[in-house]
């Protein structure tokens with residue numbers, strides 16, 4: 001008889017675990033509290049007249065549509081087509097491996113769900129009353145992308161961005177330090193330093209603080225720069241940068257070509273159910289019973305009735321704030337590390353999406369927009385442009401032409417319209433304030449009006465934001481998100497607990513990804529399934545797990561730093577490469593002074609540039625060449641690179657036994673290696689694969 005696995009929670013972690021298990025011959029049941037699958041990654045069908053003009057409650061207005069899709073009877077309002085809402089927009093950076101691999105194994109019409117991912121081409125930094133900055137979201141391959149890099153450099157030189165060149169250089173040095181630091185130093189030191197302190201934001205300009213302090217932490221990962229740990233923020237920032245500067249990576253940013261549940265979660269659930277997974281909705285886990293060294297059962301509450309569910313293995317894919325209260329003392333006796341979950345559950349922050357339905361297309365950028373100056377740390381995606389097969393005019397009353405999906409990542413800073421923090425605003429005030437902050441960043445003094453009030457048809461805010469019964473503040477958020485604060489790695493559990501039949505598969509688990517994302521939830525699920533396979537002695541292939549990839553070319557620096565770290569020496573760049581950039585940047589700065597690039601001359605330069613640009617436009621539009629062609633790596637070099645096993649430092653050293661650990665600190669191998677002698681000159685040696 002097949003072994004039975006009970007999965008608690010049907011978000012990305014739970015569904016990923018179910019996927020791997022069902023394909024390895026287990027019986028799988030999922031118990032999910034909500035009536036919509038997908039957890040925080042869900043999209044929600046929105047019934048216009050019910051949204052923020054009425055609907056409140058746990059499930060939100062999309063439930064009826066979901067029922068309809070699952071064969072329930074239609075109600076009075078259900079005759080209309082539905083608009084898509086979502087908990088928050090979905091972004092799949094280029095460095096994601098695990099979740100993409102799973103999406104590649106979900107059938108969708110004649111292809112796979114992974115076919116529904118679309119590369120973005122731009123990243124826009126919008127400034128209130130300032131110059132916007134458009135960056136390519138991948139290595140610039142087209143003349144247009146090169147042009148936007150050129151534009152950004154020009155703005156940097158002329159000081160219009162606000163961050164000075166020395167500040168940019170200072171930040172680049174800090175990023176270089178992380179990139180060339182060993183994993184051991186990152187885990188031992190950077191984990192304990194706040195990002196704000198590491199990039200010395202207090203001593204820099206307000207714009208520096210906005211871009212490199214709050215921009216990278218608040219806007220991207222909902223964490224406060226002062227308390228976010230440097231290891232996580234640095235690692236993720238580097239991954240995003242590597243994806244942009246690496247010509248072999250097609251993009252640093254992908255989105256879906258339709259609402260998440262339509263083009264991913266629903267086909268996924270169909271696939272899982274077709275393989276035999278039982279996905280029970282409206283089922284809340286209320287207790288995990290532990291005795292005699294293992295979990296004996298879980299208690300499920302449905303429609304006011306409690307039942308005990310039994311399995312051979314239990315995988316908890318509940319979010320941290322729901323998991324922590326279920327950690328009974330007996331469970332903690334089974335695995336004392338689980339007692340840390342209560343502490344971890346305090347480290348959550350609010351991040352939620354709001355959608356604006358507008359009556360004309362507003363393709364602000366072909367990708368994500370970061371609203372650098374907004375107090376509520378807004379980011380957005382104009383979704384219509386990425387949904388070619390989704391005719392929004394056929395939905396609801398037929399007026400909608402675009403969906404501007406916005407994530408609010410700061411709920412504690414006062415807004416510009418009502419002077420209140422988001423968590424103290426009514427739902428309507430949240431919508432009005434967000435819209436106002438967007439307008440201030442996008443519409444400028446010169447009459448450019450990207451967002452017009454008359455185009456706003458209505459809006460939708462996830463019902464997760466609801467009146468706080470405790471009245472600490474006006475609203476509560478039913479589904480907050482884990483943020484990686486300083487020195488919290490030690491509280492994070494492994495997917496395989498010390499209890500032999502109990503596993504964890506959610507975004508707070510220790511993973512290489514190390515940031516609460518869909519990628520981390522999927523990686524955690526793979527680790528949990530591997531744990532089950534180990535426990536039952538299965539010879540099924542283990543789920544694949546990837547480390548975060550960092551360029552091999554930096555390996556000598558990281559190894560050098562590893563040697564220094566093991567000798568208690570601080571980080572040091574042996575080649576002092578970043579110092580070489582100093583004279584170059586000074587030369588640039590002097591050149592820009594000589595050219596008198598002040599506001600007036602910039603305007604003239606821009607005019608001249610615009611003329612040249614318009615003359616050259618046909619060239620840009622006619623793809624005479626792709627930069628890709630120019631970047632083609634010659635075949636002999638390619639094959640050499642494929643054969644390179646490692647680029648290691650040489651120059652004499654001593655033999656030393658070292659224990660290799662992976663980036664989550666688990667021991668993987670013990671080897672004897674020649675270590676770097678830090679007192680001797682540093683050279684590179686390329687070792688061929690044998």
Ligand SMILES: Cc1cc2nc3c(=O)[nH]c(=O)nc-3n(C[C@H](O)[C@H](O)[C@H](O)COP(=O)(O)OP(=O)(O)OC[C@H]3O[C@@H](n4cnc5c(N)ncnc54)[C@H](O)[C@@H]3O)c2cc1C
Pocket residue numbers: 008009010011012013014031032033034037038039040041087088089090091092283284285286317318319322351352353407479480481505506507508516517518519521
């Ligand atoms: C606004 C926002 C935007 C985001 N954008 C991105 C993005 O662009 N890219 C990215 O990679 N990540 C993004 N994330 C993070 C990502 O959505 C989450 O990290 C990921 O979805 C977590 O998956 P999970 O399965 O671990 O947890 P969850 O999604 O929280 O799933 C847990 C499930 O358990 C259920 N549950 C809770 N309690 C119980 C109970 N007692 N009994 C039964 N079931 C229960 C919940 O209903 C839920 O379905 C975003 C998050 C937010 C909040």
